[in-house]
Amino acid sequence: MLHTHSRSHSNRAGSLEGIRVIDLTRVISGPFCTQILGDHGADVIKVEPPGKGDIVRSQGNMINGFSWYFAQFNRNKRSLTLDLRSEEGKAILHKLLESADVLVENFRPGVMAKMGLDDETLRERYPRLVVGRINGFGSDGPYRDRPAYDFIAQAMSGFMGVNGDAAGEPMRAAPPLSDMVASQNLAFGICAALVRRERSGQGDIVETALTNGLISMMGYLAAEYFATGQVPQRTGNDHPMLYPYGLFKASDGEVAIAPSNDIMVERFLGALDMLHLLDDERFADNRQRMDNREALREILTTVTERRSVQEWIEHLNRAGVPCGRVFTLRETFDDPQVQAQQMQLELDQGEYGKVPTTGFPVKMSEAPAAIHRCVPRLGEHTREILAQLGIGEGEENALRERGII
Amino acid sequence: MLHTHSRSHSNRAGSLEGIRVIDLTRVISGPFCTQILGDHGADVIKVEPPGKGDIVRSQGNMINGFSWYFAQFNRNKRSLTLDLRSEEGKAILHKLLESADVLVENFRPGVMAKMGLDDETLRERYPRLVVGRINGFGSDGPYRDRPAYDFIAQAMSGFMGVNGDAAGEPMRAAPPLSDMVASQNLAFGICAALVRRERSGQGDIVETALTNGLISMMGYLAAEYFATGQVPQRTGNDHPMLYPYGLFKASDGEVAIAPSNDIMVERFLGALDMLHLLDDERFADNRQRMDNREALREILTTVTERRSVQEWIEHLNRAGVPCGRVFTLRETFDDPQVQAQQMQLELDQGEYGKVPTTGFPVKMSEAPAAIHRCVPRLGEHTREILAQLGIGEGEENALRERGII
Secondary structure (H helix, E strand, O other): OOEEEOHHHOOOOOOOOOOEEEEOOOOOOOHHHHHHHHHOOOEEEEEEOOOOOOHHHHOOOEEOOEEHHHHOOOOOOEEEEOOOOOHHHHHHHHHHHHOOOEEEEOOOOOHHHHOOOOHHHHHHHOOOOEEEEEEOOOOOOOOOOOOOOHHHHHHHOOHHHHOOOOOOOOOOOOOOHHHHHHHHHHHHHHHHHHHHHHHHOOOEEEEEEHHHHHHHOOHHHHHHHHHHOOOOOOOOOOOOOOOOOEEEEEOOEEEEEOOOOHHHHHHHHHHOOOHHHHHOHHHOOHHHHHHOHHHHHHHHHHHHOOOOHHHHHHHHHHOOOOEEEOOOHHHHHHOHHHHHOOOEEEEEOHHHOEEEEEOOOOEEOOOOOOOOOOOOOOOOOHHHHHHHOOOOHHHHHHHHHOOOO | OOEEEOHHHOOOOOOOOOOEEEEOOOOOOOHHHHHHHHHOOOEEEEEEOOOOOOHHHHOOOEEOOEEHHHHOOOOOOEEEEOOOOOHHHHHHHHHHHHOOOEEEEOOOOOHHHHOOOOHHHHHHHOOOOEEEEEEOOOOOOOOOOOOOOHHHHHHHOOHHHHOOOOOOOOOOOOOOHHHHHHHHHHHHHHHHHHHHHHHHOOOEEEEEEHHHHHHOOOHHHHHHHHHHOOOOOOOOOOOOOOOOOEEEEEOOEEEEEOOOOHHHHHHHHHHOOOHHHHHOHHHOOHHHHHHOHHHHHHHHHHHHOOOOHHHHHHHHHHOOOOEEEOOOHHHHHHOHHHHHOOOEEEEEOHHHOEEEEEOOOOEEOOOOOOOOOOOOOOOOOHHHHHHHOOOOHHHHHHHHHOOOO
């Protein structure tokens, strides 16, 4: 069961209804952030260069000339084409900013200033505006001007160094994790600044960076390094501090089992009829079990491989032991829980057909996220937005002829 | 250079100054969320069971009896002990909620209702309250009552299935990614609900789940699956759609290089003096290069292994090619850019000494995040908070004797 949404279904206002966002971002970081704002009701105006627009419009798998990769990051937006290198384009942007609550950009540091949109100017002309920005390394410091990319942020944040098999090389995360995290951070920061603005009337400049976001995710691995001075080692699917934990062989595949404390370890061993192992001094407590991990793994495997993954999942869940199957993406999206949580939605893209996309991870009871708009064609809303700015059709045609829009 | 912060340094108000958060969460997801709110100025009251408090207080590396793991998730909070299973404890919680803006909990679905704090009651008694909650699978659907843990969410979200080496097994991310992402999602959702409340006067119930958060991070991998019907394969450090990209052998280690489009590939090959490769039909465009990845890798390696990592990083950055070293956590925190961005801070924990911790990934110009408070001792603020509720010392002592606080 897919949940199809079209414009007519957006009958309840989202939390950010009435917030207007001018979105100068492209590619992933930035567009993911503004999509989150749009999902929750903000009016997001995606400003794209005339001609080709956001480069992602022509990337990834194209179906009927429509990029499903682009769709994944650009629902709930209106599209306006505008040449921001031209004076007329900049003048239109300033008109837009007069009625805007938020401006988001992911240019390299310095580009906005070159466009005449330095922080001082923005603060002076638009004191209520919240400016959000994402870059690679932050806008201060020795690397501020370096080109950035997710893979580099994964490498320099320390994430890759701890990720992957002990015997293998440092391993990146498959999704562009630093882009996604920095986008989420920025969506949070923009809303926090809006909370303050509602109370003080003052805007702010909010910045996140690919590298900084991932560093802040290192959590207890960072704490462990700070406390011991020892760099955490890669441990693959084994937990660095807990055993039993990880993937266990079943008769027809592997099952993920994660008893996170002594009570759950007891439940797990009880469910395996192996409680007597706790009387063995090699396995009596977590420290002993970590020291004798391979011996215990061997013993447990002789039991787990007797039943199927499905049998273990049912049996262990009944016993209150966290466990699950390692899903392929197909199994994830086909899963009844994932469907009950509406984590796959469908965009009605008209001539391009129905396009599936991931759902909303933030559920609101009164003001839920929704598909308010499907993915816009390049410049689909140029006329409508210019009209709102008082620019008539004659002027619009002239702008179009000169390649400004 | 470390940036030491103590209370006296918090001279500018954060964005969420004046927002009071009652925090019933424990372990990682939840505490990470409320720490983010506290970093940005919210008054977070961490409600802990009398006796031992949050279980993480005694986990991870303890120095002078103080858990640095706990410190990583619990700065900028006040601690109040309260037995929420007792009627008197619940009555005090209700008093707290009268002056609160936000309530956050990460119990399993149903536990709040058992405590008399079902959604209906909360909505009726505290119509302006924003309730935030994190759980494993969401509070609806067939798995709502299953025990959850980060490793299981990584497995069931599809993340592990795409992560890791092609030849190896599905690979979890080393940090507890689903906990961290769901916490960030919730911090965003709570602020979005606060923006609405400032305008409408109405609270909301905001929910995030470990599995849902990671699913929403699958980005173009999900799009690729939707578009092709093919499950994306694990590709290790190779990008599934781009080459050259990845780790390249230098004379003294590996360097991460990520040219993300044709222009950057030209810059990269130009910097290697290998531009002629683009005239070779095997490598003329990205599709050809993907088909002949191993051949190209071999050729490029003969060049990259002639110079050191540091030489390549300087040379390629000058050429505008995204690149970097795969840092250990020590190298990350010692890096001049990371220090310039203040991504390592120091908590002044008095008798427990100075405790390093990760910095703020969301930078605000006018209302910056700060260490407003160091990590509280268990119950450190019980007296102060009860006094604010009009509970005098006599009553307090009686509550303490009965184990309520």
